[in-house]
Amino acid sequence: MRIKPQIADKIATTIFNIVAGILVLLLVFFAGYLIYRGKSKLNLDFLTSEPNSIEAGGGIGPPLFNSIYMVVLSMAISLPIGLAAGIYMAEYAKPSKVTKMIRFCIEALASLPSIVIGLFGFLVFVQMTGWSFNLLSGALAVSLLNLPVITRISEDAVRNVPLSVKEASLALGATHWQTIVKVMIPCAIPGLVTGLILTSGRVFGEAAALIFTSGVSGYPLDFTNFNPFDSSSPLNPFRPAETLAVFIWKVNSEGTAPDARTVADGAAAVLIICVFIFNIASRVFGTLLNKRFAGKTNN
């Protein structure tokens, strides 16, 4: 029996609609479930108190702080390098074997599993330096993960600057480098910022690269101690620092507190809310900056 093409078309359309609906429902369920399970924990006390591995009632203050600090440090390392490499690829790289090689390296770095990057970090930044687990090693490992992504984002953002803008600057007698710094980068900022916020979100949730670099411990911290050289100061980058994502993973595998599961529920809810914040922020900033910097030419 053959189904009439028109009926087959209707059936197919229905199926596509259902699949699309399932996808949206899946996200609603996923986020709703995590937030619902963790909602009893979403209070200031939970967000600021120390984790407790023996008794009930621990919070996620230090891991949350470590995650934010990790984002800041790793961005401070990978942004300048990635931006420079991206500018090189977009503006100076000539079609040659070396350029091809760089492109392959970017692709290779981007495709490496984060656990492999974590192991490299463990070997080079932890074992060979003799620092043992610390926040800076973690930030360096995560920077390796970010680097290909930021390079690509920067290259695309610089490439998307309209040619007329670049030519106008060159025609005024500016050198190529002056054109890049004073004209093209300001033009590329909307694209850059959107991409960078999304990358930060990725750092925030990264765990596999951090287990063996920044470690799975790191308290107690004294949040009144602002001396970055003191081991109890949260600002010290050479202390072991468990991030929020690592914390969730650890509670699952070796949680000993009686309420380990509810603590992890709360932590997961905070994590997913942060993911949404990063996502919304990148959209809002992208639109705002686009209006501010690119004017009407980009539409």
Next chain:
Amino acid sequence: MSVNRSVNSKAKKSIHYLKTELLGRTSVTFFGMFLIILTISLVFFIASKGLATFIQDKQSPIEFLFSDKWDPIGDKGEPTVGALVFIFGSISISMLALMISTPFSIAISIFITEISPRLGKKILQPVIEIFVGIPSVAYGWVGLTVLVPFVSKITSTLPFVDQSINTTGKSLITGAMVLSIMIFPTIASVAVDALKSLPGDYKEASFAIGATRWQTIRHVLVPAALPGILTGVVLGLARAFGEALAVQMVIGNNMLFPKTIFDRANTITSVITMEMGNAVSGTLESNALWSLAFLLLIISFLFIVIIHKIGAKGSFIK
């Protein structure tokens, strides 16, 4: 005098050039080259650790790949490092995840490009972007609290599952389900790009000869976009293969071969995650784990080569 002056102005010019062009240019070039140095040193360090198993410890690479006797500490006599259980686990879990995820992802990409581009752009693409941003531990955590109990209920009713060892719900299929959600954004977004880049003539020509939308999708658009879709599938496979924590949380970390998809299993990434922290540096156990990491690295490079091959083959369409 005049010669002197011209030298002077030349020097000024070159200083000006140095400041306004050369300095910037040289430094960005350096960072471009830095990426090559970085990649080479990464490969070098992991290879030098990973090859120690075969060079220092004189283990056979063939046995490493094809034997299932993993006993690096030597509890049962001579230490052996056959990693087949993990390799098999990684391959089967990624394949299962692909089987679940691919049809779904292609359907989503067709919805976005053909059925309703407006809803696709406004709702589905942002949804996909959020899925990309969800950290793997969050996937693992939902897998652990939702899927694991669910699969546990199912396995306790199935007759062919060994009830005495496999009712925890941690299994190959649980891991594959978690992975399939994680890799679908990768496949879907690459497939969307592939479908979008097709020339509009294809669709119009097909409609003009009286084909319905479904016929056009099935017989014209999907075949034409196949190389792009395949690229997405390989990228998804690469992501599945390298994912560590989400899998480790739900797979059960068993050192035996899984007999059914409802059995506990192990993967390359999860054995590294579990054991690297306990392994003493320099011992056979640690070296063997580094060999597994090196294997992951080689496989992820292989995936890139495959993607390039697909790209080169598909280029006749453009």
